[in-house]
Amino acid sequence: MNSSISRRDLLRFAGGGVLGLLLSPLPWKVLDDSAIWTQNWPWIPEPSRGPITWSASTCSLCGAGCGVRVRSSNGHPVSLAGQAGHPMSAGTLCATGLLAHHLACHPSRVLQPIRITNGTERTAADMATIVAAIHAAHSASTSASPAIAVIDSRPGRAASRLLMELAHQWPSAAYGVAPQAGRARTDLIRKHFRTAVPEFAADIQHARLIVSFGAPLVDGWGTAATARTLLAETSAHPRPRLIQIEPVRSRTANVAETWIPVTPGTEHVCALAIAQAIIEGRRMKSAVRARAEDAAALAAFLHDLDLPPAVRRCGISDARILEIARSLSDEPASVVVASPAAPEEVQSAVLLLNLVAGTFFREGGLRPLPEIPGAARTTDARTLEDFDDHSLSVIILDESAAGADIPAAVFGQKLKPGSGIVVSLSPFAAPRPVPIQYVIPAAVWGERLTDVAGTSPAGEISVGLAMPVMPARPDTFDTAAFLGAVTGTSQPSTEEILRQRIAAIWSGRRGMVYDPSSPTLRPVHAFGGTDALWSVLQSGGCWIDGPRPAGSMPAFRFLPAGLAEHLTKRVAATKAATAPALALVITSDPLRRDQAFDATLMSKVRDESGLYLPCGSVAIHPTTAEAHNVGVGDDATLSINGTTLPVHIACDSSVPPGLVSAMDGDGPVALAQSKISDRSVGSVASATSAPSVIPVTLWKA
Amino acid sequence: MDSSLIPRGLQRTSFPRFLAWVLPWVALLGVGLFAVYLCLAYGLNQTNMDNRFAFGAWIYLDLTVIALGAGAFFTGFLLYILRRKELAAVINSAVVIGFICYSGAVAVLMVDVGQPLRAWFTFWHPNVHSMLTEVTFCITCYLTVLAIEYVPLILKNRKLRKNASMLLFEFQLHKLMVVFAGIGTFLSFFHQGSLGGLYGVLVGRPFAFRPAFGIWPSTFFLFILSAAAAGPSFILLTSWLVSKIARKPLVAPDVYRTLGRISGSILLVYVLLKAVDTLVWINRTAPGLGFQASSFYRYGDFGSWILFAEIVLLGLLPALMLLSSRVAQHTGWLVTAAAMACSGIVLNRFVMTIQTLALPTLPFDAFLSYVPSWQEVATFLAVIAYGVLVYSFSFRYLNLFPQERELRSA
Amino acid sequence: MVIDLDRCTGCGACVIACAVENNVPPAHEGTTPRTGLTWMRVVRVDDGRSFPDTRSVFVPLMCQQCDHHTPCVSVCPQNAVEYDEETGIVTQVPVRCLGCRYCMTACPYHARYFNWWDPEWPAGMEQTLNPDVSTRMRGVAEKCNFCHGRLQAARAKAAAGSRPLAPDDYQPACVEACPTEAIVFGDLNDPRSTVSAAASSPDTFRLLEHLGTGPKVRYRSRSAAVRESLTRNSVSSEKEQVHG
Structure with missing residues (x-):
């Protein structure tokens, strides 16, 4: 029997093999598995499924004090909702607040001390170096004027008291606050009355x-x-x-x-x-x-x-x-x-x-407004602008709770030329025009206990607690821990200060307490004591106090000293003003209240749907666009007081003809504002506050 | 090696010249394949399509090449079923063109879908109500038929014929060709129609929606007719183009005339029905959905000139030209008319795919425009390059035009 | 679902709540409003009058949950879009989706979205994903399903209590998040429900009603100008253009 295998036999065998393979389950298996693979791509995260728990807390992103319901899975918050029946927020939560639990993993999050050079370059920094720099400024200070400014972004918190105490302990340091929206108004109101009036x-x-x-x-x-x-x-x-x-x-x-x-x-x-x-x-x-x-x-x-x-x-x-x-x-x-x-x-x-x-x-x-028992008065505190020019060696910014932005130009004006440094206690380090050299990582909402003091639409004030609802990142600080590190002494913890505040509320016996578990509003005196109050606030409740009893109107003057002159001057200026070719109206971005940080999912109402005008864009009426020969999406430059800024043009028929509407916030527009508020620049800038209306020239790029 | 592959009795250009012709197309194909790689590896963000323009250049390409490739089935239908023997002169070329068009379309479709590895789900969980299911089934089946029709052409190659079993196989296949032509015709009628139905059923797109006859909207039938009309014209056009490039006569002039006459008469029927359909749409369908037809022609460059161009300039005019015996005397005019007829169909497919999506539906929608990304364009061009390459090789090594030998000796 | 447009301020809380609930990933770099993933979006519509009488109305727009002639269900070649007979909710099955986008061309409300990119979350953010909703992959379509995860959870809860699912057992995330309570959700078939009462009010209308898709999302506004600007078809808008 001839057993030799010819080439043809081999080919036949191979061909038959391939045909046989096609008829086998193998191709189907491959097809099936490949499709299953597309449904389970390993690089796409799947939510971890675990026990669902609910808790209640307070939002601390801005000072409004909304009640939050936290839904957690595996001990990590997965969604937030308003607390129905909450006396301050009545079940509502704004778009920014709905994303509070995402801030902990924001790409701009800082998790270790960093040094920023040339505005954008970041390197890891040593906490000891920063503390040494602050101490050096402290010990080198000889003059009577403070060399260290401790600026509180959100005055009125329990931790604000610690900042004030530091300024008190160190003769070279002074406490200051970020510009507060209501403060200027309170000052103006007080001028009308001879007797002291509240806010x-x-x-x-x-x-x-x-x-x-x-x-x-x-x-x-x-x-x-x-x-x-x-x-x-x-x-x-x-x-x-x-x-x-x-x-x-x-x-x-x-x-x-x-x-x-x-x-x-x-x-x-x-x-x-x-x-x-x-x-x-x-x-x-x-x-x-x-x-x-x-x-x-x-x-x-x-x-x-x-x-x-x-x-x-x-x-x-x-x-x-x-x-x-x-x-x-x-x-x-x-x-x-x-x-x-x-x-x-x-x-x-x-x-x-x-x-x-x-x-x-x-x-x-x-x-x-009633006052919060135990809270230090900060309405008389100075702002950074009130410090002497070129007098500060160190500016410590406590931005652990977001507050109003300080115009970038003010920093340069107040710091000692060449040697002054700015240290910020902040959870984030995003590029911004403020000349910050060091960022100390701060905790974000939900990581560490903080307090929130808010005002309701009915003119009530409240105190609520933002509870830790997720594990805090190691090496992050709250104000108390940061001050402990700076002073090298043991500071009272946030919890201790807060308990003191609750004790003051209890001893005042004023106001009501909202308990989310019932949910009811009961007077303070119906509780057993500080501990009972503390536990209700810890479970997401809040203390509120209604407006002071109406009382009678004290004697007042319509025209306190200086008002008549000021108004005469401004009305005369209005009469004399020549109408600008275009007027720029800058509105603050409602999603960035208190400069709250944009969570990544905010893209849904910005880039992905255009519901909010993006920063760096200006909107004009189509007829204005036509008159100035600019089109939708055009790159243009906006010149304000000799500063030119790149902007994108959006056409919007809701903007009245002759106006340019811009959203304040990050980017070029914010930069514009900080430059405008610089007293030394431009003749249009008001001497007292950042003007919101500026004549502009719009150039097509 | 090269010369031994060239069919006996046919004169082909030298191998280096052939290579010089082929290389640029290979390069174009290469660029296209790189674009395809980008799309498959990184996803469809490589294209400029978006949520409103969910279909773009590729779907337009698919609809167009499949309409032009209809020559394959329709010529087969005429030759094998209706016994129009004179069309044997172009059937091989028509099969190759059909194969190119269909395989190109399927390849692009595989890039166009977001999850190509799940493509077979359509066979596994078919939704019988979807026009796309009909299209997928018919096109895949028909592509198989075209491949089977293409195989005998390859087997007739001089070299392969030496193998007796191959010859036998080819012979057996040839006997079955009538069956395949029949199946192909049936499948083609369906998917050409379904491609039209694809848009005609879109009740949410009042610009494209058409009333149904039975389960099929009028565009179903119009697409069959328009494809049947464009197919022979495209065969005419390509045959002429190849003979110009190869610089030798490939088919007898009377074949051109026959193709022209067939194309012209179907085109005439199509244009008349399209006109009726348009009138019904303007006066009944669109107003019934709450839209005035004229409102669709107010945006961008999509004025009502497009209707005129589609129906009269590139519809009625070429139809009459193709039917005119005076035009038929001049191959040049005949080719012009065929080109116009093809352009009309290309324009129709463009209107159906692109204008439909550009037009707003909600009262607050904007008219949108869309420019394909280079990846889309490169993929588009790669299909053309692929077609030229397959055709070039087929032309060089296979006997695509049976009359070529006689015409050469004549 | 009935949406009171007079109450919508365009704050976007519904859009954000929806994205959080349904594990919609944040925008990939280069995303525009045309390629974004927003199951729900709020569109600003001008009422067509000229300055200074002009007003805008913010229109929350999501899948309109069409009834009988659901355009997307019939076109999907592989049954990846399902119509739930019991609830009338139209659901997308992303794992079966081929990504052909035929459904997107079919939808007159542009309420369907395609995953042009692979979903990406900043490191650590995958911990914040809602465990009741699966994430999707690149190359598939997705859309609003009236918070299917919440419906399933409510069903499970009802089943555990051995009682049938009541229409008020769950509310979609957008309804819950709306600060002005502009959105009412419930069973339209139940004549006693709040949503039925709202839907039967004379100032209620539907988008593109002429198409006959029977959307189950209704809008309402007391302003005739708003109703007109949202229901006008090209016939009336053409007139407007003639008048300049």
Whole structure:
């Protein structure tokens, strides 16, 4: 038998083998497995499934104090929701707050001390070096003026007291606060009264008429419950009337009953004209006239101002002004509010209008705020701007709780040339114009215990605790731990300070306590003591105190020293101003309240849907775009006071013609603002505060 | 080696010249394959498609090449079923073109889908209501048929014929060709129609939606007719082009005339029905969905000129030209008319795929435009390069035009 | 679902809550509003009047959960889109999806989204993923399913209590997150439900009603101008253009 195998046999064998393989289950197996593989790509994370637990806490991203319900899986928060029935937030949570649990793993998170050189280069730094630098400044200080500024981003926290104590212990250090929105207004209010008055808050909850000069009422005014108060409608609570006087159609203007577009920079004229209409229409209440020391002088002052030529610049008809004046005086529960970012003349004019309309000390008007027991008064504390120029060796920024941004230029102005350093206690290190050299890693929301003090739409104040709901990253600090490291002494822990605060609340016996487990609101005195209060607050409850009893209006002056001169000057400036080719209106980004950090998922309302104007973009009306020969998506440069900035142009028919609307925030626009507030730059910049309206020239790139 | 592969009696250019012709196409194919790699490895973010423009250049390409490749089935249908013997002169070329068009389309489709490894799910969990299921089934089956039709051509190669079993196989296959032509025709009618139905069923796209006859929207039938009309024209066009490039006559002029006449008469029927369909759509279908047809032509460059171009300029005009005996006397005019007819179909497929998606539906939608990324364009061009290469090799080594030998000796 | 447009401020809380609930990944670098993954998005629509009378309305837009002629269900070649007869919810099955995007071209509401990129979370963020919802992979379509994870959890809970699922047993994340309570969710077939009452109000309308897709998401506004600008078809908008 011939057993030799020919080449042909081999080929046949191979061919047969291949055919046989095709008929075998193998191809099907390969096909199946490959498809299964596409459903289980190893690089795509799957959620870890574990026991689901619920807990309650308080949001500390801004100072509003919203109640949070935390849903955790495997001991890690997976979603947040509002606490229904919470007295401050009524079950609401804003877009920023819904992502609080994502901040712990933000790509810009700092987990060890870092040194930043040339603005962007980061290297690991040694905590000891930073502490040594602070100590060196401390011991080298000889002059009477402080060499170290300790700036508190969110004054009023329990930890704020520790910062103040450090400044107290070290003669070379001084405590300061970030610019506080309400502070300038409180200062202005106090000037009107001879006796000491507390802080005031607008009682939006009970107001039946709200006249708002650009106040972002549905867009970051306290908790999101404010928007519900304004928009929800039940038979028990009909919608309040909202008149929004604002140059651009903001979200608030959009839902307002009436939106009155006003020429930017003339809001104070409008408020004064309404006040004058009330006076001339003999609509000022007798109670107001009785307490006022200078009613006649005000009438004369307003008359001498010769408002009509300035009013014509507002773009608002006399009939409209009369109508608002009539409504304000007819509606007992009415209030006039202004944007916290508005310049001083607008704040002053709005306060004057509130005084004329008699909204102070009234339900639905401006109501005096109670004080938090045990809290240090920070309303008199200085800001960084109040320090002497070129006097500081070290600026310590406590940014562990986000607060208002300090204009970048101020740092250079206050630091000693060449040698001054800025140390920030912050969870994040994102590129920003502020010249920070060292970042000390801070804990974020949910990692360590902190406290939040908030104000509700009804003018109530609250204290809540943000509880740890996830494991804290090692090597991160809260304010107490950081100060311990700096001073080398043992500082009281955050918990200890907070317990002292709760003890003060207990001993004050004022206010109510909200218990989320029941959920009920019970008076403080119904609790057994500090421990009972402490445990309720730890379980996500809060202490609230209503506005002080109305009381009677103390004697006041309409025109305290300097106000008449200031307003005369500003009205004259309005009359004299030549209309700019384009006016830039910068609005603050409602998602970045207190400069809260953008979580990564915020891309859904920014890049991925365009719901919010991205920073670095400016919006103009299509006709304005056409008139200046720029198109949608064009790169352009915005020149402000000689500074030119690259911007993207977005066309938006909601922006009135002749205006440029920009969103404040990161990037070029924020840079623009910090430059503008530099006192030494530009003639348009107001000497007292960052102006929100600047004539601009827009160039196509 | 090279010369031994060239069919006997045929004159082909020298191998270096052939290589010089082939190399640029190979390069283009290479670039395209790199683009394909990028798309498969990194995902479809390599393209400029987006959630609104979910279909882009590739789907347009698929619809177009499959319409042009229809010459294969329709010529087969005419030759084997209707016994139009004169078409034997182009059937081989038509089969190769069909194979190129269909395999190219399927290859691009595999890149176009987000999860190519799950492509077989359609066979496993088919949704019988989906036009795309119909398309997938028919196209894969028909591609198999085309491959089977292509095999005898290869087996006829001089070298392979030396193998007796191959010859036998080829002979047996040839006997079965009628069956395959029949199956192919049936499958083709269906998927050409289904491709039209793909858009015609989209009730959410009032620009494309058409009322149904039975289960198929009118575009189903219009696509069959338009493909049947474009197919012969494209065969005419390619045969002429190849003969120009090869610089030798390949088919007798009367074959051109026959192809032209067939294409023209079907095109005429198509244009008339398309006109009726358009009128029904303007007056009934679109208003019934709440849209005025004229509103679709208000955006960008997509004016109503497009309707005129599609139906009259590149529809009725070439149809009449192809049917005119005066035009038929001049190959140049005939080729022009065929080119116009093909352009009309290309334009129709463009309107169906691209304009449909560019137009807004919601009252607050914007009209969108879309420019393909280089990866999309490169993949698109790679299909063309692939086609040229397959055809070039087939032309060199296989006997695509049976008349070539006679015409040479004549 | 009924959405009261008069109450929508366009704050975006619903969009964020939706993304958190459904494990939608953050934007990949280079993502635009046209390639984003937003099961829910809020669109600003101008009412068409000229300055200064012009107003915008914010329209929360998600899958409209079409009824009988669901455009996406019928076109999917491999049954990766399912219509739940019991609830009327249209669900996407991403693991069966081929990524052909035919459903996306079929959807008149542009409420379907494609995973153009592989999902990526910053390191550590995978711990924050909702355990009730699977993540998706590159190359598949996805969309709103009225929080299927929550529905399943509610079903499990009802089953554990040996009672049938009640329509109010669960609320989608967007409904829960809306600060102004603009969104009402429930069983439209139950005439006593709040959602039915809201849906039967005369100022309620549906988007692209003429197409006959029968969406189960309704919108309402007391403003006739808003209703007109959201329901007008090209017939009326053309008139507008003629008038300039």
